[in-house]
Amino acid sequence: MTPASTGDAAMRPLAEPVRRTGLILFALALGGFAIGTAEFAVMSLLPYFSAGLGIDEPTAGHVISIYAAGVVVGAPIIAVLATKLSRRTLLIALMASFAIANGLSALAPSYGWMLLFRFLSGLPHGAYFGVAALVAASLVPANQRAQSVARVMLGLTVATILGVPFANLLGQTLGWRWGFGTVAVLALATAIMVAAFAPKDAPQPGASPLRELGALRSRQVWLTLAIGAVGFGGLFAVYTYVASTLIEVTGASPATVPVVLAIFGLGLTAGTLVAAWAADRALMPAIGAILLWSAASLALFPLAAGSIWAVSVVIFMIGCGGGLGAALQTRLMDVAGEAQTLAAALNHSAFNTANALGPWLGGMAIAAGHGWTSTGWVGAGLALSGFAIFLVTLWDARTSEQAMPAPAE
Numbered sequence: 001m002t003p004a005s006t007g008d009a010a011m012r013p014l015a016e017p018v019r020r021t022g023l024i025l026f027a028l029a030l031g032g033f034a035i036g037t038a039e040f041a042v043m044s045l046l047p048y049f050s051a052g053l054g055i056d057e058p059t060a061g062h063v064i065s066i067y068a069a070g071v072v073v074g075a076p077i078i079a080v081l082a083t084k085l086s087r088r089t090l091l092i093a094l095m096a097s098f099a100i101a102n103g104l105s106a107l108a109p110s111y112g113w114m115l116l117f118r119f120l121s122g123l124p125h126g127a128y129f130g131v132a133a134l135v136a137a138s139l140v141p142a143n144q145r146a147q148s149v150a151r152v153m154l155g156l157t158v159a160t161i162l163g164v165p166f167a168n169l170l171g172q173t174l175g176w177r178w179g180f181g182t183v184a185v186l187a188l189a190t191a192i193m194v195a196a197f198a199p200k201d202a203p204q205p206g207a208s209p210l211r212e213l214g215a216l217r218s219r220q221v222w223l224t225l226a227i228g229a230v231g232f233g234g235l236f237a238v239y240t241y242v243a244s245t246l247i248e249v250t251g252a253s254p255a256t257v258p259v260v261l262a263i264f265g266l267g268l269t270a271g272t273l274v275a276a277w278a279a280d281r282a283l284m285p286a287i288g289a290i291l292l293w294s295a296a297s298l299a300l301f302p303l304a305a306g307s308i309w310a311v312s313v314v315i316f317m318i319g320c321g322g323g324l325g326a327a328l329q330t331r332l333m334d335v336a337g338e339a340q341t342l343a344a345a346l347n348h349s350a351f352n353t354a355n356a357l358g359p360w361l362g363g364m365a366i367a368a369g370h371g372w373t374s375t376g377w378v379g380a381g382l383a384l385s386g387f388a389i390f391l392v393t394l395w396d397a398r399t400s401e402q403a404m405p406a407p408a409e
Helices: 018-053 062-081 087-106 111-138 142-173 176-197 209-217 219-231 233-239 242-250 254-279 283-304 308-335 340-370 374-403
Strands: none
Touching: 018 062, 018 087, 018 111, 018 142, 018 176, 062 111, 062 340, 087 111, 087 176, 111 142, 111 308, 111 340, 142 176, 142 254, 142 308, 219 233, 219 283, 219 308, 219 340, 219 374, 233 242, 233 283, 233 308, 233 340, 233 374, 242 254, 242 308, 254 283, 254 308, 283 308, 283 374, 308 340, 340 374
C-alpha cells in the first residue's frame, strides 16, 4: 500500500500556513514532552515518593511497571472504542485525562491509590502518540511524513534531556508531588493548545471498532510491531542499568550519571531527526540500517565501559538508535489500510513491550553472573533479532506483491 492510500488524503490540509503547522506540531510535541517527563521522571523520583508513601524502593518500583501496563492496555482499547471521535477531539480528551490522572498522582495519599493513579496515567499514552502521529503526517506532503512525526516524538526525546532533570530537581527541593503536578500542568496546556490550533476534522468516514480491528488481520502490521517489540528492547536493556554500570564498572561518580543520561537524550534527539530524514527518502532501508546501527553500538558498550569518555560516546550512539520509533510509525501508516488509529497506537504498546523485555533479559544476564556490561551483548542480540524480523517482513511483503493478480488490460 502506498503512502497516498492511507485514507488521510481528505484530511491533508496542504494549504495550511507554515506558521500554523508549526504551532500545531509544537502543541503535539508539548504533549509528548509531558508524557516523556511523566514516564521517565518517575524513575528519578522513586526514592522520594517511596519515602513519602512509607514503602521500600523495590515495592515503589511497581509504580513504574503499572504505568507501562496502562500503556499496553490503553492503547488498543482507546483506539478501538474512540473510532467515532474526530482526531482533534480525541487528542484533547486524552490530554485532559492525562492531566487529571497526574494531578491525582500528585495528591495520592497511599501506595494503593498511587498504583491506581499511575495505571490511569498510562492509559492515554499510546493512543495519544498514535493519533498525534497521524495528525502530524496529515499536515505535510507524503514525502515528509516521517519528519513531521519525528517533530512530535522530539517532545519525548527532549523530556529525557530537560524534563526529567527538572522534575528531579523539583522532587529534591519542593517535594516529589510537585513533579507530577508539573506534568499535569503541561498536559493541560497541551489540551488547550490543541483546541486552539489543531485543524477541526470530522470522524473518519465509515469508522467503526470492527474496521479498526481489521488491522490485526495484516501480517505486515504484526511483523512491523514485532520489529519494535524485539529490536527496540536492546536499547532498554542497556539504558535501564546504565547508571549502575557507570558507578560499578566505569568508576564514575554519582554526579556524573545525569550528564551521561543527558548525552543519551541528545543521541535520542539526533537519531530521531536523522532517521526521519532517511525514512522519508527510503523507508525500509532506513529501518534496516537503524537496527544494524543499534546492534553495533550495543556490542561496543561492554568494550567501552571502562572509560567514561568512550562509554559516553557509545551511549550517544545507542541513543541514536531511538530513531527507529518514527520510522516504524511511518511504516504502519503504509500497511494498516483503513485501521490507522489502532495500528499507530499499537506501535507504543510494542515499544512498552520492548521496555519490559530488554530490562528483563538484561537483568537475567546480570543475575547469572555475567556482569553489568553483559547488557550490551543482550541488547545487541535483541537488535539483531529485530533485524531478522525485518528481513522476514521484507520477504513477506515481496511475496505478497508477487501473489497479487496483474491488473486487467
